[in-house]
Amino acid sequence: MAAKTEAVSKEETTRPDPVAFTVGFNRGQSEGLVYGSLLLGILFVAIGLVGELPLLAVAGLAPLGIAYRHYPMVEKGRPQLGASEDGLYVERIGFIDWAAIRMTDVKRTSVRNMELVRLDVLLTRSLDDAVAKAQTFPVWKTLMMRNWKRTPREHGRELIAINLHTLAADPEEILSRIRAFKFV
Template identity: 50%
Template structure:
């Protein structure tokens, strides 16, 4: 055994190229909506039972629906955005082939003192044709909040708009990491 302190793996070549990544929601951005909705819904249900007013229990559906809609923001197990050699991953879409992506743009806006950031991904064709590996997800997730929207351009291509301000990552770093895959 060699006790010289030398690293036996120092001569191995380090991997080249960009490293895959995945990022999920910033949990703190969804907690007030989910827990607040559950609290208000529970409060209305308890008040309707205590006051023997079943109609008030129907009012509890609104805050409970808000909590259900925003629940994906608490689920840290599900990445919302990522990239690897297969393509750009977007939750509930799947992998978008790198060859289908025309460009990336980071757009920033501000509402009062809240900074909003979104990544606009311009595609060379319609979104359905650009997806190389679709994601399979439960049907009930179709009625829950998603972190992206798509818009059809005049030339028949699509542009994906992905919110970055709700994610647990720096928007500039996300853009740099995504671009590093595109430039390979």
């Protein structure tokens, strides 16, 4: 009995205290894509209009669309993921209530020489019911890339898969900081 008490108290001391945090995209990985696409699109449109080549001007819309879609990856001051007493924050969702989170886990996969890491958040109910504070965002942002995907599960539950490999923080650190809030 005494050994069991020691194990529990040792586990409690190794668990970090919950500290609010936010993390955004790793801008260094995406600046080339966004700004390169923007420059290429502007160049195609300008040459197409000046040279009276309408097909080239129309072709310039594709790289401009890519730059528009991926703009959140270079946007300053926009956290994509965070945690506080209010819940788990996910950009364009808001705060998910801690009581609605059943499980959090990090999944790693490799594609060629790239490691892809995602945070799986299994909810006890639907996402709409799990949101404690919904985030409002402008309509024009609906076509832009988001860092998460929701998947319906059995019994009205949902799985939120959040990409961590695109964020500017260590995935294991993010998971430990989230679990510090979840198990308080």
